[in-house]
Amino acid sequence: MASKEGGNGTVGRRLAHVFPHALPVVLAYLVIGIPCGVLEAQIGFGPLLALAFSSTFYTGAGQFVLPQMVLAGMPLPTTIASIVLVSSRQLLYSAGLAPYLGKGSRLDAFALAATVTDESFGVNLDRFAGDAGWDVRDGLLLNLLCMFSWALANAAGVLVGGMVSLPTALMSFGMTSIFVCLLLGQLRDGSTYVAALVSALLVLACKLVGLQGAAVLLGAAGGVVCGLAWQVWARSGGIRS
Known part of the structure; x- marks a missing residue:
């Protein structure tokens, strides 16, 4: 069996x-x-x-x-x-x-x-x-x-x-390429575009000011918050998400 x-x-x-x-x-x-x-x-x-x-x-x-x-x-x-x-x-x-x-x-x-x-x-x-x-x-x-x-x-x-x-530096870019592929499959509406854009900008800003270790965490958290805020605003009549 x-x-x-x-x-x-x-x-x-x-x-x-x-x-x-x-x-x-x-x-x-x-x-x-x-x-x-x-x-x-x-x-x-x-x-x-x-x-x-x-x-x-x-x-x-x-x-x-x-x-x-x-x-x-x-x-x-x-x-x-x-x-x-x-x-x-x-x-x-x-x-x-x-x-x-x-x-x-x-x-x-x-x-x-x-x-x-x-x-x-x-x-x-x-x-x-x-x-x-x-x-x-x-x-x-x-x-x-x-x-x-x-x-x-x-x-x-x-x-x-x-x-x-x-060329380990070049091959390591494979990790970034995975995120890009996963991201493209998730971009479905306004909230996901906002979350992705805010996350990318926050990670870049953190790295520019020297917050290398916390960049991903802060970027992800900020993107989620802004994406949710956009979704709530859109559903309340702001625009169509």
């Missing part, structure tokens, strides 16, 4: 449901994880350590920050504080997904929140909002597929890091 996995039936059926949505992020992570692994090799990581590190310390941008700051000779407290600030955006992601996690078990909800990243958050939020059949375990499976592709790419990067010279 086939084992059941909640609302989407067998494990195979659930995987078939989730994998097409995970595939763009999985492929992108395979590309940008390699230069991250190359950087990790420069601070002494081996493939197994990179694999374990990427599966537990799973923050994307924060994982790029660590080897760069170590190579720059930054003090440990400064490095930790920078990574915490860069990763603090995860608080917003958990809050954004919380309304959709009530129907799943607490363990599944915890595991989903613990494995979410920028890109998987965007895909999950879109699925939860637009697909009535998308449940907590679907979201968790998507997160795990993305996480394992990232971890494998980091391990591969460590392996090849000593053998070839890779």
